[in-house]
Amino acid sequence: MSALILVNGEVRDDCIAAGMQALRKGAPALDVAEIVARAVESDVKDHSVGFSGLPNIMGEVELDASIMDGATLATGAVSALKGYLHPISVARQVMERLPHVLLTDAGAARFAAEIGAEAGDLLDDESKAIYLKRLQAVGKEWAALREIRDWSEIANLESLISSGKVPLIDLVTRAMRYHEGGDTMNVIVRDASGHIVSAVTTSGVAWKYPGRVGDSPNIGAGNYADDRYGAAVATGMGELTIRHATCVRAVIAMGYDRRIGEAGHETLRDMSRIAEARGAWIRMLLLDRNGTVGGYCTHNGSTLKVQRIDESAPQVIICEHVI
Numbered sequence: 317m318s319a320l321i322l323v324n325g326e327v328r329d330d331c332i333a334a335g336m337q338a339l340r341k342g343a344p345a346l347d348v349a350e351i352v353a354r355a356v357e358s359d360v361k362d363h364s365v366g367f368s369g370l371p372n373i374m375g376e377v378e379l380d381a382s383i384m385d386g387a388t389l390a391t392g393a394v395s396a397l398k399g400y401l402h403p404i405s406v407a408r409q410v411m412e413r414l415p416h417v418l419l420t421d422a423g424a425a426r427f428a429a430e431i432g433a434e435a436g437d438l439l440d441d442e443s444k445a446i447y448l449k450r451l452q453a454v455g456k457e458w459a460a461l462r463e464i465r466d467w468s469e470i471a472n473l474e475s476l477i478s479s480g481k482v483p484l485i486d487l488v489t490r491a492m493r494y495h496e497g498g499d500t501m502n503v504i505v506r507d508a509s510g511h512i513v514s515a516v517t518t519s520g521v522a523w524k525y526p527g528r529v530g531d532s533p534n535i536g537a538g539n540y541a542d543d544r545y546g547a548a549v550a551t552g553m554g555e556l557t558i559r560h561a562t563c564v565r566a567v568i569a570m571g572y573d574r575r576i577g578e579a580g581h582e583t584l585r586d587m588s589r590i591a592e593a594r595g596a597w598i599r600m601l602l603l604d605r606n607g608t609v610g611g612y613c614t615h616n617g618s619t620l621k622v623q624r625i626d627e628s629a630p631q632v633i634i635c636e637h638v639i
């Protein structure tokens with residue numbers, strides 16, 4: 317069975333190529349997954365991951381990431397990490413250096429500083445402009461929000477909220493009707509020795525409440541790998557995949573010898589038990605123990621990319637529409 321890299325369709329080919337070069341040199345799956353994830357975290361055009369990711373409702377980028385080693389079931393994750401460019405590398409270090417699996421917010425930032433992770437401003441002009449546009453659109457509902465006209469006035473938002481002029485809960489609820497971003501980065505790597513690693517990195521849903529943690533750092537929800545059965549990674553509204561433990565369900569289904577397509581369709585279809593899941597956008601990528609890949613999505617037109625070690629370029633495959 318050949319080594320391979322599987323990602324969501326939005327990942328640029330050059331990000332895959334960086335991982336493929338390492339895979340061809342015999343790098344282990346952990347290294348390859350980290351290389352691909354870091355490349356996407358640096359992609360300025362991707363407003364859902366790493367640098368230039370869309371911020372929370374207060375205008376701060378909070379990053380979530382996790383990595384799972386299917387050989388040992390070791391995992392590491394960070395959530396609501398601010399001010400660091402490569403959350404995937406911090407997540408890996410959590411796995412390798414701490415007796416923990418998940419660090420959040422200030423604790424995650426403290427650890428990132430301690431290990432010498434690269435710090436940096438996560439917003440660029442484009443992500444600031446998208447944020448301000450949304451705030452102004454929502455501002456039609458609260459006159460006070462019109463006082464924030466450009467980025468230099470963003471600090472005023474805190475006082476508008478603490479003075480009660482703008483209720484934060486309502487602001488989040490209304491702003492989140494705009495579904496920007498949504499291309500969380502998913503990668504599954506199988507290396508030459510057959511080991512599987514899955515990794516997820518994201519800025520999470522745009523306009524979220526500060527401190528909101530999605531499925532990406534929640535092992536079992538947005539990410540799961542077990543060399544014996546395969547791996548699963550997900551994108552979409554993380555509250556749903558957390559409630560449903562989607563990725564671990566799909567991997568266990570493959571462990572019970574469901575064919576990959578059955579595991580994909582049945583797992584996503586089962587989510588419709590959750591009322592809010594009906595009509596929601598969820599995509600899951602799977603790799604089974606035989607090296608077969610599959611993508612399943614509740615909406616049409618979503619894609620995955622897969623490149624096997626002997627192929628010269630990634631293939632784009634349309635995810636199967638789950639109804």
Ligand code: ASP
Binds near residue numbers: 531
């Ligand atoms: N799953 C991510 C989250 O809920 C968002 C996404 O996939 O776009 O944070």
